[in-house]
Amino acid sequence: MSERVDVHTHALHSKIADKVLRQLAEHYKVTPKFSGTWEDLEPRMAKCGIGKCFVHTAATRPDQVIPANNWAISLKQHPMAVPFGTMHIDYQDMEGELARLWDNGVRGIKLHPDFQGFWLDDPKLDPLFAAIEGRFTLMVHVGDMNPPEKNPSCPFKVAAIKRKHPKLQMIAAHFGGVYQWEYVIEAYRGLEIYMDTSSSLFKIPQPLLEQIFNFFPRHLFLFGSDYPIWDPESERDELQRRLRLSDSELEEIMTAGSRLGIYS
Numbered sequence: 001m002s003e004r005v006d007v008h009t010h011a012l013h014s015k016i017a018d019k020v021l022r023q024l025a026e027h028y029k030v031t032p033k034f035s036g037t038w039e040d041l042e043p044r045m046a047k048c049g050i051g052k053c054f055v056h057t058a059a060t061r062p063d064q065v066i067p068a069n070n071w072a073i074s075l076k077q078h079p080m081a082v083p084f085g086t087m088h089i090d091y092q093d094m095e096g097e098l099a100r101l102w103d104n105g106v107r108g109i110k111l112h113p114d115f116q117g118f119w120l121d122d123p124k125l126d127p128l129f130a131a132i133e134g135r136f137t138l139m140v141h142v143g144d145m146n147p148p149e150k151n152p153s154c155p156f157k158v159a160a161i162k163r164k165h166p167k168l169q170m171i172a173a174h175f176g177g178v179y180q181w182e183y184v185i186e187a188y189r190g191l192e193i194y195m196d197t198s199s200s201l202f203k204i205p206q207p208l209l210e211q212i213f214n215f216f217p218r219h220l221f222l223f224g225s226d227y228p229i230w231d232p233e234s235e236r237d238e239l240q241r242r243l244r245l246s247d248s249e250l251e252e253i254m255t256a257g258s259r260l261g262i263y264s
Helices: 017-028 038-047 062-077 094-103 123-132 155-164 181-188 206-215 232-243 247-259
Strands: 004-009 050-055 081-083 108-111 137-140 169-172 194-196
Touching: 004 038, 004 247, 038 050, 038 232, 050 247, 062 081, 062 094, 094 123, 123 155, 155 169, 155 181, 181 206, 206 232, 232 247
Parallel strands: 004 050, 050 081, 108 137, 137 169, 169 194
Antiparallel strands: none
């Protein structure tokens, strides 16, 4: 039986949790509701019957890659955690670090271009995409308030990567692009790009939500809460309410992450 998975969470080291939460609040004008620690996240997952959660981090400088990935690897001690590693465009030993992550059981990479200070379509990232294609799953933060051509990440940039690297399993966060939902159908049409439901329900207009959800195959939608900004239980309930899902339809989305092949 498939288990419920939250594909978009963050668990922060206590030394940096407060700083990161302040950065999130300043950037997105949304105040995180929770502490962002594993000790707070784990019981919230258990409360709504979620068996696994993908935990993401992002190195904002090259010298943060190793410490961030050490933290990700350390989360493997928790059976519920499925950590994703990170990479930075200017990190010099991508292949070596990818091998270290793989050897330690990490099968995902998270990129957050806006926070990390690079553009998703920078040619310097292409060796990374080539190296992880067919091996790692790539979770990408997509979208922001700037139009696509002025934003480090956007649905069109994600689609271009998928076309160039068709075997790269990609998850486009935030229903395909936060604040850029109007471009999602045009950009992802005909492509096997997964989308998570995180940090969207608070703002996405109802017509756009329904258009996106009804246009793409259901297996491409993955439940994500974006904890600590949002509570997984509340996000689950809001998802069911906004899309008028039956319990079985909700369960299909809640368990979709378990079928990605990221963990055994």
